[in-house]
Amino acid sequence: QQQVKQSPQSLIVQKGGISIINCAYENTAFDYFPWYQQFPGKGPALLIAIRPDVSEKKEGRFTISFNKSAKQFSLHIMDSQPGDSATYFCAAVRSGTYKYIFGTGTRLKVLA
């Protein structure tokens, strides 16, 4: 019940295309869902995050869609660029705790 399942494991997208990464969770007590971006040799960096009281959040080319009833959330990268090539992690955390549960990561490659 503590797991966050992430898919796909890897993704190849053409430049200008849409990248979609999906995550699902079981624990309905989770109430904060961030996405992290990690470049090789670097630590993960917070990209965008959402709370379950909204169904969508957009920041530039990055959008999180949240489906509370299905217990799923996804990251959409519009107009994907080669510079977006990185590993993306979803995560979930419950208020009052500080233990992020991370997904297993998606390695995205955007072809020029």
Added chain:
Amino acid sequence: DAGVIQSPRHEVTEMGQEVTLRCKPISGHDYLFWYRQTMMRGLELLIYFNNNVPIDDSGMPEDRFSAKMPNASFSTLKIQPSEPRDSAVYFCASSGDAQYGYTFGSGTRLTVV
């Protein structure tokens, strides 16, 4: 701000040796986290501190692992004795409000041979 600073960036050691990883959190952040990243298990939380006090060490794999935070600007993760299965990238992260985002360091890649 220089961000979260970890040292060393790479460490190669022989099985049985003691290894110490170091972390300097962002000034003013009162939460500090140690994570381990492997291909098989992804990102695992090992331990976290609040105001220099260990709050949850349930992720520490075994007694060979220990972590300390003697002051607000420094933390160590020690492995003694090290084993090949400890090979991983170890990340330190800090936060001023841990529920709403961490800042990770660049990690220490540990190889135990």
